Amino acid sequence: MRVDTAEQALCVLQDNDTIWCHSMAATPYFLLQALAKVALERRNLTLLQLHTEHSEILCDEALSGHLRQRCFFVGSSTRAAVQCGQADYVPIFLSEVPKLFRSQEQALDAVLVQVSAPDAHGFCSLGVSVEATRAALQVAKKVIAWVNPQMPRTHGDSFVHISQFDRYVEHSSAMPLHRAAKQDDITRQIGRHVASLIRDGDCLQMGIGAIPDATLSCLTDRKDLGIHTEMFSDGVLPLIEQGVITNQNKRKHRGKIVTTFAMGSPKLYDFIHDNPQVVFLDVEYTNDTAVIRQNPQVVAINSALQVDLTGQVCADSLGTKIYSGVGGQMDFVRGAALSEGGRAIIALPATAAAGTVSRISSMLSPGAGVVTTRAHVQYIVTEYGIANLRGKSLTERAQALINIAAPQFRAALTEQARTDWGLAL
DSSP, rough: EEEEHHHHHHGGGTOOEEEOOBBBBOOOOHHHHHHHHHHHGGGSEEEEEEBBBSOOOOOGGGGTTTEEESSSSOTTTHHHHHHTTTEOOOOOBGGHHHHHTTTTTOOOOOEEEEEEEOOTTTTETTTTBBBBBHHHHHHOOOEEEOOOTTOOEEEEEEEEEGGGOEEEEEOOOOOEEEEEEEEOOOOOHHHHHTTOOOOOOOOEEEEEEHHHHHTTTTTTOOBBEBBBSSSEOOHHHHHHHOOHHHOOOOSTTTOOOOSSSEEOOOHHHHHTTTTTEEEEEOHHHOOOOOHTTTSSSSEEEOOEEETTTTEEEESSTTTEEOSSBBBTTHHHHHHHHTTTEEEEEEESOOOOOOOTSSSSSSSOOOOOOSBOTTTTTOOOEEETTTOOTHHHHHHHHHHHHTTTSHHHHHHHHHHHHHHHHOOOO
């Protein structure tokens, strides 16, 4: 049912509705701008989401009692609200979110999506982000859509027929962009170290940011790399153009780039648009360790905020302050470990706060969340080198991590290993 305004599209929302919001670069921010107004006429709406773009307006204190955000991952738009108690954070593996919906553990009354224009058969596309939205569409009672002609049309689990929409509004607007992170000597050195662990025929999972981009830029001499990932950005494009990424060594979806969302430049969106080489699949599938492990030589490249001397990895919080989320790190760390010839890599700068704080610490900060456990961790990489912790004792782990910590912190870390952990270093 086509309507003229976003407010009219949202009129089907009722008090106490629980709403799923299409996320990442597909955030239906045109609808969210209207929701900030419509919600003032409703009570107790709950908006479920992953990372959203251009949604800061929903953090307005005037919405208290009208709408509350419930985040399965925290981004820049929701971080302050979560940290001050104005919004809620739900720690969960990203692969588990669709299961919450399909099992009815998390009831859904409505879903807000941003989709491409319909084709000749009436099928729209979820575009650059499928994640948990495919599952939400299957169970929600009401579907409200923003049809955006600028949304790329993608292949995979992304298609939805326009007849499934209870309300939809048409509006043309540019896609959110992710500019390449600025490289520096530290990220370039980390990238070189990570790249040294990547072999011909590897199947890569990586995120968005300076370290993944630095790593990818060092892989121009590799052959037949593949992509099975949760997300990707512009860093893969040169390797595709140069014939480095062929996906020919994969057993699952051979010849295809597999992902569940993407975000980047207009060039990336042009590459994705109507490209059968790229398939966007449900995150319950892409992040399933049983699927990931079927590809040989899976290399998972993830980041961290802090690592302790026993190998515990914090990636979601700064002490008690939630910064991001659990996401798919553990899905791919475990999937890579189970893959034939697979490797799991955690890469991070050795210091924070302009070199005044060591990210490798004797113990995690009070309240810090363990995302990857000491039993799951394998490679830790900083600009100072590589530590392989698999099969290592606590003493061996501590020494290996101290060796890749910033030099100015190594003596203190050695003493803390002795006093805090009773290790004989």
